[in-house]
Amino acid sequence: MPLVRISLRRGKSPAHLAALRNGIYQAMREAFNVPENDRFILVSQHDADEFDYDPNYLSVDRSDDLVIVQITCNSGRTVEQKQALYRGIAEKFSADPGLRPEDVFINLVEVAKENWSFGNGVAQYA
Secondary structure (H helix, E strand, C coil): CCEEEEEEECCCCHHHHHHHHHHHHHHHHHHHCCCCCCCCEEEEEECHHHCCCCCCHHHCCCCCCCEEEEEEEECCCCHHHHHHHHHHHHHHHHHCCCCCHHHEEEEEEEECHHHCCCCCCCCCCC
């Protein structure tokens, strides 16, 4: 059910990108009880002139290793579940591929269940 978009500066290794994808998936499984195999993750790498961010917004010291994660998911999760997800992603990214928590920016977009079609032109959750 979640659709994940990961954006970062171009130039990271395939192992780095795999660690990002795997870390998010594991964090979603743990905090949001995402079912096994419910894995839809897109990675976009950008040249420096296509990746604009403020290095100090809200007193968070970001570097060019910044990773922006946007997760679209069903609405209805508690604030505690969302906080657990954010914390879990930052911890997993810190462990592998070694990102600083300051370089993990997460945006959650909640939608109604009927806003999904996983194929065949069917709204499976409606």
